[in-house]
Amino acid sequence: xxxxxxxxxxxxxxxxxxxxxxxxxxxxxxxxxxxxxxxxxxxxxxxxxxxxxxxxxxxxxxxxxxxxxxxxxxxxxxxxxxxxxxxxxxxxxxxxxxxxxxxxxxxxxxxxxxxxxxxxxxxxxxxxxxxxxxxxxxxxxxxxxxxxxxxxxxxxxxxxxxxxxxxxxxxxxxxxxxxxxxxxxxxxxxxxxxxxxxxxxxxxxxxxx
Numbered sequence: 001x002x003x004x005x006x007x008x009x010x011x012x013x014x015x016x017x018x019x020x021x022x023x024x025x026x027x028x029x030x031x032x033x034x035x036x037x038x039x040x041x042x043x044x045x046x047x048x049x050x051x052x053x054x055x056x057x058x059x060x061x062x063x064x065x066x067x068x069x070x071x072x073x074x075x076x077x078x079x080x081x082x083x084x085x086x087x088x089x090x091x092x093x094x095x096x097x098x099x100x101x102x103x104x105x106x107x108x109x110x111x112x113x114x115x116x117x118x119x120x121x122x123x124x125x126x127x128x129x130x131x132x133x134x135x136x137x138x139x140x141x142x143x144x145x146x147x148x149x150x151x152x153x154x155x156x157x158x159x160x161x162x163x164x165x166x167x168x169x170x171x172x173x174x175x176x177x178x179x180x181x182x183x184x185x186x187x188x189x190x191x192x193x194x195x196x197x198x199x200x201x202x203x204x205x206x207x208x209x
Contacts, residue, residue, distance in 0.1 A: 013182040013190035015204060022178040022194035022202060023065060026103055029180070030065075033096040045093040046072065048083040056083065062094075063120065069172040070105055071112065073120055075137035076167045084109050090173050100183030107176040117169030122161065129162035130154060179207070 019025040033041040042062040049055045056079060064071045070092060075081055084090065092105040121129060134149035135141075153162075175196070182190040191207040 012184060013180060013192055015192065015206065018180075018192060018204065020202060020204070021067075022175065022180075023067060025180065025194075026065060026178070029096070029099075029101060029103060030094075033099055033101070036096075036098050038096050038098050041094075041096060043094075044070075044072075045095070046080065047091040047093075048080045049087055049089075050083055051087050056080070062092075063170070069107070069174040071170055071172050073117065073168070073170045075132070075135070076111075076169060078137035081137075084171065090171075092173060102179075102181040104179040104181070105173060105175050105177070107174045109171050109173050112170035112172055114169070118164050120170060121164035121168065126157075126162060127154075129164075130157065132168050133162065133165055184209075 019028065030041060040061070043059050044062050045057050046060045047055055047057040058080065060072045060074065062070055062072060076085070088109045089107065090109045092103075094101075094103040096102070121132075124132075130150055130153040133153050134146060175194075177196070178194045180190075180192045180194075184190055187209060189209040191209055193205050193207050194202045195205070197203055
């Protein structure tokens with residue numbers, strides 16, 4: 001099948017059938033991506049920036065999305081953690097190629113509570129918890145150093161729980177803008193933008209592709 005004929009098979013995005021709440025609309029699309037067998041549909045590009053506007057981006061995993069925002073977990077002392085401390089705004093991009101869809105999220109970022117971070121950390125596999133303790137994320141290290149730290153932690157925490165380090169935890173991106181992108185023929189793609197109003201409601205507009 002040619003690329004152009006495949007594009008004709010993509011559904012069109014119509015404002016009248018969109019949920020007025022973009023997070024609920026996101027959950028619709030996320031469920032469809034999961035049902036379609038998209039590998040790791042919760043993978044998202046996270047873009048941060050320094051105070052003087054120098055950006056960086058990487059792929060992280062969404063752990064939850066609700067009316068409060070989009071949650072992920074990481075090392076607070078990593079590059080992204082340092083940038084979020086200095087400039088607490090971020091952008092997220094979900095790309096589901098199999099469905100010809102993208103979702104963009106932009107907004108301010110805040111740390112989750114220590115209790116919420118503890119709860120999630122305790123749910124991780126034991127080796128993942130040990131690796132969080134072993135890795136000074138974004139700092140220079142040899143593989144031998146990392147492996148040695150990890151093996152020492154396996155011995156130290158052979159029995160009993162692995163504690164969450166205070167430099168590791170969760171963030172929430174509170175959406176101020178969300179865009180839903182649907183591929184269509186001849187690059188006449190659908191782009192629907194949700195913007196939070198001063199009254200804390202959502203306006204919906206269509207953008208040219």
